[in-house]
Amino acid sequence: MTDLWGSISASAWRSTPCIAGRPATEADVAAGSAVFYVPGESTAAPMALPCCAIQALEDGSEQSVVIVQAEVAPEGTILGVRPLTGGNGICMVTEVRLLPAGFEP
Structure with a gap:
């Protein structure tokens, strides 16, 4: 079995699997x-995916992430993210800064 949540290359982020246009x-x-997933309680957010962002963490630090999912739920817009270092997470859209140009230096 492959590692579903392994690290992501900053130059190959566009090939990160994602869900767009539907919950x-x-x-x-x-x-x-x-x-x-949110059974029956969300809709797809109008966002081109995957996309690059900087996520603000609770401890005040930041991490580079690829957004692979964006859904509007009763709580607001929820994002599924994959840090470049590996793993996954969930955050609100207000906790990220989008990087339209990707991970450019």
């Missing part, structure tokens, strides 16, 4: 294309 399903999460 994610449990199968999408199992396949590594999405980080979460």
